[in-house]
Each structure stands twice: as structure tokens, then as C-alpha cells.
Amino acid sequence: MTTTPHMRRLGILSKKNALSALGILFILFALVGCDKEKKAAAPRPAAPVNTVTAKAVDTPVTIKAVGNVKASNSVTVKSRVDGHILRIHFLDGDMVAAGQPLYTIDPETYIYTQMGAQASVASDRANAEYARKEYLRYKDLFDQNVISRDEYEVKLTAYETARKAMEADSAQVDIARRNVKFTQITSPINGMAGSTLLDEGNLVGADKDELVVIKTLAPADVQFSVPGYELPRIRAVYVDNQLTVLATPALSGAEPARGVLTFMDNWVNPDTGMINLKARFPNQDTALWPGQFVTINLILTTQENAVRIPAQAVQRGPSGRYVFVVEDGKAKIRPVVPGLRVDEEVVIDSGLTAGETVVVEGMLRLFPDAPVAIKNAPETAPAAEGNSTKGQENS
Structure with a gap:
């Protein structure tokens, strides 16, 4: 086949167009690569977090239980002679003193x-x-x-x-x-009189009919039980020390009453595995009321300068427990060994020192050396010394 000059010109043009297209594609790929490099080189945004400052606090080591308040003395008053009640000398709920007249029998x-x-x-x-x-x-x-x-x-x-x-x-x-x-019935103890069970004019029998119950409110006793396996810990310190007991009325929000352990039973109930204990409280303000349920904290000892942080800060990983601490604006993983649980806080036995800034919120976006932005001014944990006196348990 004979190639004409016109066909030779078309071939030359096609080659030039192909080279031009390849050049354009090369330039586009180069621009895309540069853009990726720019994006890869851009710094990651700082992760927003909330933090607290770990603080060393003297922390009581306690055993937690639920107790029931009992009057330190309770007497059911009865008549020692037969006869009609001529007069009642008190009102229901009165505070009465020992020897005070209560009833007159004919x-x-x-x-x-x-x-x-x-x-x-x-x-x-x-x-x-x-x-x-x-x-x-x-x-x-x-x-x-x-x-x-x-x-x-x-x-x-x-x-x-x-x-x-x-x-x-x-x-x-x-x-x-x-x-x-x-025939003159008097109060045998100091205390609060309950409601009279028989009114004036009723006939009472000697040592039969109950007239009124008187309870001593101050001091007050609290009975509670703890697991038998706690017995060695209690005996180890109870023999030589007077153990402090804190009692907080349920759902009251009141400050705990402070008393002392006065009784430890001589056996562990085999049916329940529990041992009965009793503590006495001065109760001058009558914050503890007979029959009331209270939260008990039996203080065995005090762990001095214990480092405490919110329990939510402690994370679980393949290698164990850890927390994120903030150093120079970056998150650092710190392996820790948690100890006592104190309400919403935990004692760190090792791995953390007082004064370090610990992340408590925003941990999901963190990794080693991740930049962080602290949203809050670091708070001190624990916030109040009073929290250290509330219930604790082993982690």
C-alpha cells in the first residue's frame, strides 16, 4: 500500500497528541501525590479530655456492712400489783428520767x-x-x-x-x-417513752399487762454482721486497739455517726457464714433511731498518703490495668496497680504519684503520645476529705 504525504502528516499528529496526553496525565498524578503528601504531613487535631490531679490522702481501710440500730436499753413496763389505772403521768413520746412517776394504780x-x-x-x-x-x-x-x-x-x-x-x-x-x-409505777431508766398501751380506768394484772416501752436513745447500739472470712483481719487489730465504726443512716445524706466496736460474737453462724458484731454510739443528737437501717464502715486501719483517682480513669488492657496521664500536652499510658475501692474512687497502689494529671473523660480517642486539649481545669481527686470515710472494698 502506498503512503501518501497526507497520511504521513496524520501519523505525526497522532504521536504528538499521545505524547501530550501522557504528559498531562503525569502532571495530574504528580499533583495528586503532592496533595497526599501535604495531607499526610498535616498534624492530628488535639483530642478533648477532662482530667483530675491525683492527690495523696489518708484513706481508712474498712469493712462495709449494713446494720440495724438498737436502743442501748429497752424496758417494757408492767404493773407489779393488780388494780385499776387511776392516772397516767406522761405523754406519749416524752423523755422520762429514772424514778419519774408513770402510772398510779388504785x-x-x-x-x-x-x-x-x-x-x-x-x-x-x-x-x-x-x-x-x-x-x-x-x-x-x-x-x-x-x-x-x-x-x-x-x-x-x-x-x-x-x-x-x-x-x-x-x-x-x-x-x-x-x-x-x-401502786406508784415509775420509770426504771432514762429514755423515751413510747405510746401507752392501756389508758386510765383499765384494770391491769400483776406482771401480765404491758403498759409502755421505754428506750434509751443515747447512747445507741448498732448490730451488724460481716462475712466470717473477715474475722482474721478484725481480730488482728481488735485485740490491741479500739476499732472505730461509722454509721450513716440510709438515704439520709447525713454525716456518719462515729462509735466504737464493743462486741464480737464467739462463733460464726455456719448457716450464713456471718459473724455478729455490735458497736456503741454516743448519739447525743439522736441521729440514730431504734429500728433504723444504717450503712456501717468498720475501720481496721488507715492507709497513709494513698494516691486516689476516680475509678472511671482506670482502663483494662491486654497487659493489665492502666491510666492515661497528660505530660507536655500529650497522652501517656501508665500501667497501674489499683487497690481499695472508695465509693467512686480507687486507691492506686503503684504506677502513679500524687500531683500527676490523669484523664477521666475522652479516653476513647487517645493513643500513646496523642495530643490532648484539656477542657476543664484539672480538679483534685478526691474532692473532699469526707469521702475517704465512706465505704471501701477491695478491687
Whole structure:
């Protein structure tokens, strides 16, 4: 086939166009590569986080339990004599003192009984005096051998009988006097009176009918139980030390009452695996009320200068627990060993020192040496010393 000049010109143009297209493509790829390099070289934005400053705080090592408040003394008042209630001398809920009158029982029958016993004693005394004189006269006659021994011993026996009869009736006078006294029912203890169970005019039986219950509110006792496996820890410090117990009424938000451990039972209940304990509280403000449930913290010892942070700051990884700390604006992974749990906080036994800035929010966006932007001014953990006295448990 013969190639014409026109066809040769078209071939030359096609080659030039192809070279031009390749040049354009090369330039485009170069621009795209430069753009990627620029993007790769751009710095990562700082991750926003919230932080706290770890602080060393003296932290009590405690055993937590739930307890029930009991009055340190509780007495159910009953009448010691039969009779009608003439008068009630207190109002429901009054604070009463030991010896204060509570009830008056009709004393009329017992007064008459006392008067009769006294009259019997007077008669017996006269009989005994006459028998004594007869005995002494017959004794003189017997000493002079005027009468026989039998006659003398009859007078001696009569005198002894009269004297014993007088003593017996004297005892009846004492019993009658005591019964008259028992018609005045008084409070046996200091405390708060409950509601009277019988009103004026009711007939009460001796040692049968309950009249009122009086409870001593200050001091107050709290009974609680802890697992038997805690016994060695308690005994290790209870023998030589007076253990402090904190009691906080449930859902009250009040400051915990401070008392001391006064009783540890002599056995662990095999059915429940628990051991019973009791603590006494001064309770001058009556914050603890009989029957109330309270949160108990039995303080065994105090861990001095314990480093505490919010528990949410501690993360779990393949190699164990860790936290993120902020150094020079970057996040650093710090392996830690957590210890006691203190409400919403945790004691760090090792791996962290007081004063370090610890991340508590925003950990999901962090990695080693990630730039961070602290959103809040670092707070100190714990926020209040009072938190260190609340319940703790092992992590």
C-alpha cells in the first residue's frame, strides 16, 4: 500500500497528541501525590479530655456492712400489783428520767391490807410481851425448884411462839407497805417513752399487762454482721486497739455517726457464714433511731498518703490495668496497680504519684503520645476529705 504525504502528516499528529496526553496525565498524578503528601504531613487535631490531679490522702481501710440500730436499753413496763389505772403521768413520746412517776394504780385495797397487817403486829406484840413476862416468872420459879421442868418449858414455848408470830406479821406489814409503793409505777431508766398501751380506768394484772416501752436513745447500739472470712483481719487489730465504726443512716445524706466496736460474737453462724458484731454510739443528737437501717464502715486501719483517682480513669488492657496521664500536652499510658475501692474512687497502689494529671473523660480517642486539649481545669481527686470515710472494698 502506498503512503501518501497526507497520511504521513496524520501519523505525526497522532504521536504528538499521545505524547501530550501522557504528559498531562503525569502532571495530574504528580499533583495528586503532592496533595497526599501535604495531607499526610498535616498534624492530628488535639483530642478533648477532662482530667483530675491525683492527690495523696489518708484513706481508712474498712469493712462495709449494713446494720440495724438498737436502743442501748429497752424496758417494757408492767404493773407489779393488780388494780385499776387511776392516772397516767406522761405523754406519749416524752423523755422520762429514772424514778419519774408513770402510772398510779388504785392503792385503796393495799392501804387497808397494810393497816390490817399493822394491827395484827400490834396484837402480836402485846401477846409476845405477856408471854415474855410469864416465861420470866416461871423461869424464876423453876430456878427455885418450885415448879417442874414441864411447866417451865410450856411457858418458854408460848413465849417463843408469840415472838415468831409477831415477826411473821411484821413481814406481812412490809409486804403490804411494798404493795402500796408498787401502786406508784415509775420509770426504771432514762429514755423515751413510747405510746401507752392501756389508758386510765383499765384494770391491769400483776406482771401480765404491758403498759409502755421505754428506750434509751443515747447512747445507741448498732448490730451488724460481716462475712466470717473477715474475722482474721478484725481480730488482728481488735485485740490491741479500739476499732472505730461509722454509721450513716440510709438515704439520709447525713454525716456518719462515729462509735466504737464493743462486741464480737464467739462463733460464726455456719448457716450464713456471718459473724455478729455490735458497736456503741454516743448519739447525743439522736441521729440514730431504734429500728433504723444504717450503712456501717468498720475501720481496721488507715492507709497513709494513698494516691486516689476516680475509678472511671482506670482502663483494662491486654497487659493489665492502666491510666492515661497528660505530660507536655500529650497522652501517656501508665500501667497501674489499683487497690481499695472508695465509693467512686480507687486507691492506686503503684504506677502513679500524687500531683500527676490523669484523664477521666475522652479516653476513647487517645493513643500513646496523642495530643490532648484539656477542657476543664484539672480538679483534685478526691474532692473532699469526707469521702475517704465512706465505704471501701477491695478491687
